[in-house]
Amino acid sequence: MRPIGIITQLLELIVALAAAPLFVGWINQCRAWLQNRSAPSLWLPYRGIRKLFHKDAVIAAGASPLFRLAPYMVFAAMVVAAGIIPSMGTRLPLTQVADAIALVGLLATARVFMSLAAMDIGTAFGTLGARREMMVGFLAEPALLMVIFVASLISATTALPAITEHLATQSLGLYPSLAFTAVAFLMVLLAENARIPVDNPATHLELTMIHEALLLEYSARHLALMEWAAALKLFNYACIGFALFIPWGVSTRGSAPVTLLASLPLLVAKLAVAGAVLALIETVSAKLRVFRAPEFLATAFLFAVLGLLVHLLLGA
Amino acid sequence: MAGVSLDLQLLNLCAALLLLLSFAMLSQRRIVNLVNLLALQGAVLFVATLLIAWRTHQAHLYLSAGLTLGLKVLLLPYLLHRLIRRLQVYWDAEPLLNISGTMLIGVLIVVFSFGLAQPISALASTATRNAIGIAVAVVLLSFLTMIIRRKAMSQVVGFLSMENGLFFGAMSATYGMPMVVEFGVALDVLVAVLVLGIFFFQIREQFDSLDLHHLESLREDAAARRAE
């Protein structure tokens, strides 16, 4: 493990922790502009988290230790995930520890802990949220795996950095299979991060909420960790997307360490664009009924599988 | 029938008579007559045995002829008659198949059994080889009798006439079986009839009739389920 690796690793973690709330803020800002509302500050998420950390925690009477453990677990899972995804450099020690499949597993672990925590209090909404979250999850997870499979079939590996490098170093080869999977991935991203059309992050309306229902019982620092974890999750997904579909500009093995610095602004740019696109999608599309969500995800799954078949047919 | 000695002609006549008698049994519905026919069959058998014995000078055949006379002509019919009197069963019910149909089948059976006996008689060294087919026919005809009859008694008669057929077969094919077997068979037949006697009384006291349709309760088909 060479120092450059450790540097890259730490840098990525810091950037992720810092940039995740910012990304959320940016998306909200874009949304506001598109819906020509007066936009909230870009730093609002930070303030929210900071405020929450300063509050007294209120915990439901019937809560078990699991309830208090969950936020830390989820947060940790997200941070480690951020450490695995090559958003800036591919010289990441952690990526040896967990490849793409393990990454999906890690995200699943976070989801399971969230759902269990939500069921722990035993309110109607908690269990409702848990059920819906798992429902979304068990369809989104295989879809995400399929997406990753296509990429890893192309580059004959499941290690993310290797995939990224392979795709990045290609002389701009066009992969029709990746086009399919990109669509699939986008849908998964929306579903997994509780965005419209599957869920609405900005509502507490019982009948439709999924993500918020999970957090209903959390307060103060626990809620803060959960919010932060959510932001990280979105960030991670975005970075996965970059790593798979627009990997260019990442500082790869062999390239000079300096490229690492160059990759930072590039990442910011990518994020900016991605945020704008997400905001656009969320603005133009309408929230689905909860029972439509499976069909939405099934479509994503189907697209991913199609991508797979296309790859096997065309060998590209 | 030139060139054929008298006793042989007589033997063939006996064979023909046996066949005739079994047809008569097939058509006969009065049990008493049935028993008489059986006795008559036994008598013919006795004559045939004597002839063969006289022909072949085999001492043990005289013995078995005597056995036939004693058992099949005298004893069994006597026992059966007593049974009939004691149990007052004189008429058999309407047979399961009407007489003409039975006769038709009977004729077919005769043809079949002649065909069957062909290879055997081709080999047989005995003078009476041609009678083997008749023996087979008698056996199968009595089988038929047992199938179509409704009264236990007439089945028994059929059974005994089947025994006669076998005996005749043995005579005509091989001039009889070894003595020890003959005795054994005779003993068995005797015991069988005694057992039957006991049986009939038991059946009688159970159902006060010898009609076989009382004896149709042990069955597997749907009727059995309804019975329980």
Add this chain to the structure above:
Amino acid sequence: MAPVPHSPLDACLVLLALWGLIGLAGLVRPRSLRYVGRTLFPLGALCGLALAAVAFSAIGTPTEHALLLVGLPDLPMHLRRDALASLFLGLLGAVSAGISVFAAGYFRRGQGTSAGLLCLQYHLFLASMGFVLLADDAYAFMVAWESMALASYFLVTTQHSLGEIRRAGFLYLLIAHVGALAILLAFGVMQGGSWQFTFDAMRAARLPPSWAAAAFLLALFGFGTKAGLAPLHVWLPEAHPAAPSPVSALMSGVMLKMAVYGMLRVSFDLLGTPQWWWGVSALAVGLFSALYGVVFAAAQTDMKRLLAWSSIENVGIIFTGVGLAIVFHGAGMPALAALALIALLYHALNHAFMKSLLFCSTGAVLHSTGERNLGRLGGLIHRMPWVAWLSLIGALSLAGLPPLNGFVSEWLLLQAFLFAHQVPHTFINMLLPLGAALVALAAALAAYVMVKFYGVIFLGQPREATLLHAHDANALERLGLLWLAAGCVALGLMPTQVVGTLRAVVRELAHVDLPDPTAPWWLLEPLPGRLASYSGLALLLAVAAVVLLTFLGVRLFYHRRVRRAAPWDCGFARLDARMQDTAEGFGQPIRHMFEPFFAMRRELPSPFDRAPRYHVAIADPLWLRLYQPLGSLVQRIADAFAVLQQGRIATYLLYSFVTLVVLLAVVL
């Protein structure tokens, strides 16, 4: 005491014999729980430990043979201990040790069968499984195999006063017997005219492909019945819940693995060179079972039934691995074949531990609450923390989440799938990734099922007042659970070592092997150069480190206090335990999505009901479409035959007459 054995095989035999003796000892004072429960079962557990130690340590060592002077006249029972047998013996010993300890604390008074008899059946069950693994000729194998079925049948029908338990037992033994007959016929094919039923003769016999295929399919059927592959699974969700929990654990955890063992033994060892399309058949059956099992598991409302269905899923995954291995082997891709074999063996080990763990914990729950219905449980994490936290480990591993063991084997299997695209058959190339997709789907659904299982039993508010008096498991039970949970963690955290062991097995079984690892000891890299690696330990450390840092950070900077309050009721008047999701509720999305899978009967209340009542019953369509028609077919044939015998003597005479005439006509 037993003489000191000088070879692993002898040691195994001695230990199996000891199990038998312990069982017999149970008949000495059958009613005394202190004697049977507190003495004999722990002894059995010790035997198990010893067996595990001996067998696992023997995996590298050369194959041994032995003869028992019993059996058929020309066929004394042959015994053989090779790597595969050792592996499964180790599994048997290790898992049964945990279960026996648990059972020692588990059995109470007042069950149908007396404790002593139970002890006898239990240990005979263990011993017979051991002999299944050691048997080296068809007769010995069949005897051990059926004894296993028989002993487990008697264990299943412990509480035989209950009608449905008798029904379950009947179904179980019937299907087991039919399966055993199929295996018997498979052996009949494999002995290939040499009238020796030793496995050596079968290895030597070169069968024509058609016969070999017949043998394989018969074996797949036979072992499939025992493994509970759909559509031969119907006995499993009946029998496993019917048995006392330790027995369910043994059946799900260990006995199903015997079927896997048999399948491997036949297809790789006895038949020698499997053909690739056999693999496809096994693959199809396995995938179908995996999906079918997990979907039905999601819809269950009885906790043991749920676990039983999930066993069907896991067996399906294992057989998927078998199929994959055969395909690779047939297509001449040794490394991938080895990978698939290792993956399935690994999953077999994992499932043995985690499923036994969960079954045992359901047993503990059952004892302290007397309740199997998920709809009447809840909130037990407060009353029985030990069981709750230990079975959390089991649930997470069964959900296939890193860094626990369930994930590792699925990871390996997915790796195998992923690099399968050089198979020289196009349409398999097309199908394999879809298989991967199905496996992924099954795994994700398994997570759903486990959240349901764990959340409904242990989390939330207790749904019944009686649950407030629930008590935690006693010391022995805790020990058993602890052992099994430790197994799950260990298998999850040191995959490299496990894979190293399994490589030896695979090398000997199918003469295929992985390239030697170049990665450090803590890093699992099955196919070097593929750049696909995973380390549960490091992952756990990383997550733990972050958790710790976060925790310390929070503690350090923001020390605000925590108060307890009533949960927020969203403005409802009162929020009671009955408002939580029941098991039906939690399974509802699955039922909704997989509607065609289920034969469902719903009773929906009308909006104006005074006492509204909602009821839904799930039936297994395979039972309705496959088994019931079969039963009625037999009934119809029987009725048709019955007409032959309607009691009239004349008819019977007619039969004889016709038979006679026909036969005469034939010979004429």
Add this chain to the structure above:
Amino acid sequence: MDFLLLLASPLTGAAVLALLGARRFAPELNIAFSLATFLAACALTVHVVSAGALSFAHEQFFIDPFNVFLVTLTALVGLTTAIFSRPYMRIEIEHGRVRAPQLRLYHSMYQLFMSTMLVALTTNNMGLVWVAMEGATLSTVLLVTLYRTGASLEAGWKYFVLCGVGIAQALFGTLLLYFAAEHALGAEGVRALLWTHLNGVKGQLEPKVLSLAFVFLLVGYGTKVGLAPLHNWLPDAHAEGPTPISAVLSGLLLNVALYAVVRCKILVEGSLHSALPSQMLMGFGLLSVLLAAFFLWRQRDIKRLFAYSSIEHMGIITFAFGMGGAVANFAALLHMTVHSLTKSAIFFAAGHAAQKSGSQLMDHIRGLITLSPTVGWGLMMGSLAILGVPPFGVFASEFLILTTAMREQPWATPLLLAALGVAFAAIFGRVQPMVFGETTARRLPHPPALLPVFVHLGLVLALGLYIPPYLADWYRAAARLIGGG
């Protein structure tokens, strides 16, 4: 000497018990005579093992490996059945189903039946075989009707008529055999029915005649074996007679009849050099197995159930003999042994079960295990054994038969598989609720004798795990004798 005792003891027993059969000590006397027979049989066995095949009384009687173990088996089952029948018949008397004179009949006929069995087994004269078989029918027919109920009379009548007619066919077959033999042997006609001589010249016997003879013999003795479709007397006779008789009918009579068939098959195959007899046997066997399996499905009377299972197993054995060859014959002989042991044990247990719950209807027999574990376990273990669950001996033979069939006659295996599956479902589905669950049983005036049950089951278990060498040698020698395949 020992041979003389073997035949004499049951005969004298019959005579003595005809006088004393109603006394209080009659059952013990019965046991004593059976014991004597058994000891004689053992002595004879030792004798044969040491001296090889023997013949007595101008070769009218002879002992070879094939029949010697059947003789021992017969004597053994005779003894155990006698032991079992002691309390059983006493209980029947207590229940008022039997009266003293009938008991006398029962005891003397029991001994007579044993003697006929032994004669049929040991005689060398095919004619005497016939006589003895007929004698067996006659001696048991009155025992079947012992209870004098309508059903029992009907059963007895069917038994009598069907077997009588069948046996008559057998006589004709014997006649043809004699005919052919005389033709071949020429002068020494007296010896022409001695099996050993026939076997000597079987090559020269006229095939046509022998094939005809075989048909008659097969239909004749096959009726007593209970081969479908000639089996119709069997379930009735087994179900309606007293249980000890059902036990000996299933355990001994069927075996002996099959023994006769096989003897004939040996001769005919020797002369025909064609597969015809084997095919006939296989056909009959398969048909019996299938029919019996599906009839089992409908049974509600416990003894009827196991009667049909006897038909099924006779079918299996016949099928095996039909396949022929060393392995199949070996398996068939083994199956004969274990079947008669197991089946008689089952009948013992079933008899007491029926007595305990006062009905033979299986719906009325429940939960035996709770009141009397021995009967319950006896019935359960017996049924499992007869269903071919290892480690019982029945499995050993079925193992060999099925594997052989898989190689030799693959077309038959699906049928066998289906039949065995159906039979398992039928029998086990009925037995399980009888053994388990809430009980309907009540106490008995006399303690049941279950020693025989467990002796038999123990033997069957032992045979499943270990066949002693000398026994195996018998089997092998007999298998070689039967040949075929």
